[in-house]
Amino acid sequence: MPPPPVVELVGAGYAYEDGPAVLSGVDFAVPQGRSIALLGRNGSGKTTMLRLLSGGLRCASGRLRLAGEDVSYDRAGLTRLRTTVQLVVQDPDDQLFAASVGQDVSFGPMNLGLPEEEVRVRVRESLEALDITALEDRPTHLLSYGQRKRAAIAGAVAMRPRVLIMDEPTAGLDPHGQERLLDVLDRLRASGTTVVMATHDVDLALRWADEAAVLAPDGLRTGPVAELLADRSLLEAARLRRPWGMAVAAALRARGLLAAGAPGPRTPEELDEWASAVGPAAG
Template structure:
């Protein structure tokens, strides 16, 4: 659906952050991006959403190269939306409703359709009661939800979230994950960048791990059970695979042993 082919990027007067990247977002999959700070996650997300233009290679949407003129970027941003980590970098309007309506209004949609999209986005993020609230009076978790609602109102096919659970308490994290599950059930493909490997194991279908030697991509349960890969990416091993490995080393996951027999079963049990 969205892919980078041979893409590279370097900031002015700096070394290449990404080089020769081949990376694709498959429709309907929950994809998690992991890597240490400075590994290129933010750059990758901005390339995928059109905020940056590859210095080499190209970005494709539905197999066709993206053009970076007004029409091309409008087409891309209608399909792909990025929500940054700090909601205060994204919210700017006087009220929640005004902020969420900004994107659809700028698409030139009829007023009735804009209202319908705003109503739907507010309901999806469970913030309908906050529609008239000034954005500066929202709690941190509410601001996160309002920022995501603004992206959802664009009806994107792909929603990219940078550290969406950072700064949220456990209840707030679970509410957000429930919201993302609801968006996925409506057909939105969700990509999440995070440092939380336990969350990634529990949530993602696929994982992309950014390391100094490149990007490793594969099914999340297999990729995130590789302790050497995670260590090379500056990440801690997830709880479930780590405990599975320990139990297996003690021969406690044999055929006659009680309890879960596989990493996937242990993750579900946990």
Template sequence: MTSTTPPPRPAPVVELVSAGFSYEDGPAVLSGVDFAVAEGRAVALLGRNGSGKTTLLRLLSGGLRCGSGSLLLDGAEVAYDRKGLTRLRTTVQLVVQDPDDQLFAASVGQDVSFGPMNLGLPEEEVRLRVREALEALDIVALADRPTHLLSYGQRKRAAIAGAMAMRPRVLIMDEPTAGLDPHGQERLLDALQRLREAGTTVLMATHDVDLALRWADEAAVLAPSGLRTGPVAELLADDALLEEARLRRPWGTTVARLLRTHGLLTAGAREPRTPEDLDAWTGTGAASARQGS
């Protein structure tokens, strides 16, 4: 009898170890948190309002300093001095929820170039990074557009382009689809897919469990009992965890349960996670099920 050993999990790029944080004169927002972001993954961070999602993102990106525990980058503890934070911020970039808190230059191109210029890079290298970032987010045509004339969705993509111009290994985003219409969400997700294909690790905080199930490889759920991590489909099928975290069950999870209840989805078969997946399944999976009956 032979056994297969699962492939080793990629080493964490950035990691919180027993991390805790409290705002001044307030109770602990996070306590004893262990959370690792591995290379090449797409991770959805979920939790109710006030659960500490934004605080966790800011700890990972160096915007806040752990009150207890530590932040590791490639296995080494981050020093909160100029050298240590520069190293962290060239590896990990945070895009905040409101793009107006991040955009400040007169034009999109100027805004995207700000980070690379601050690194002291040669002018040609800065131009290359700006062009690559604008292409990745499909906003090359907006390079000379004043930032105050952009639509909300365009401002979101411009803010992400500014982070991407730093060529981070890890891109962290706080509610990136909030405020976008369905078309805007699809364009943003297409851009994120291109970034992932280029090797960028992406961590996204979101309230949208359907988006998390569709998009992520892994999930991290902040609940009163602590942080739970694991494969996204597994965590978002845990009814007790969802209830504790005040999250609803994803549409795709409910559909998959219904199909299994009626014997229409075999163990190990890929679950439909979106209405489009279900449409495709009705043309293939359902036909196969009928032929096998």
């Protein structure tokens, strides 16, 4: 029997005060060792789902389960949840509050009552993981936007969560900043951290994720990312566009340049590499 998901929403629903239901009857499981893209248009409920998973909001209906057990929302239950699941919000200025990067990253481990030496180790490892060791003593208000993003992630990583949840982590970053962040996420995944990313960027999802969860008007659909993003009716219902890589692959197959079932390029760079590889062979 497979192990239970690390964290799971079961029949979850939520509505903000004096408003309609944002989510209803959502089943969403996060297994260990996967990278998951949570997709949907703006206002579809992605951020609400993330806050339910991390305990920032409490399910109005249904329940949140951690390692197969219902989460209790008392101090002990929430501490257990937040040492397993960490949320990084979209705007780092909503998360950073200490005077320096090192102080901010150390806040979570210190709140766990860890020994001072253990806190120092976690801060150092987190700064190294995010490639911002040189910024440890830098005032947070003097950081660039991309540096603030990475500092906020470092604070979550210092808690050593099994699941790292991120809300639109590439929003506001230039292309170079996006690539640096994706490199960081790849390293975290390689070290065993499960990453869930909310985004409306279908190209990023296709390139980065193993699995996808798509919020559409008729509910949540989950499955392998390439399978879901090939479903034109689902994309239309969710108001998401077709991924660039899938459109290119379809055009190549239609012209007999790419075998049926063969993976197509997901980025312009991969298209260049593919063209360079097939060019001599075609000639």
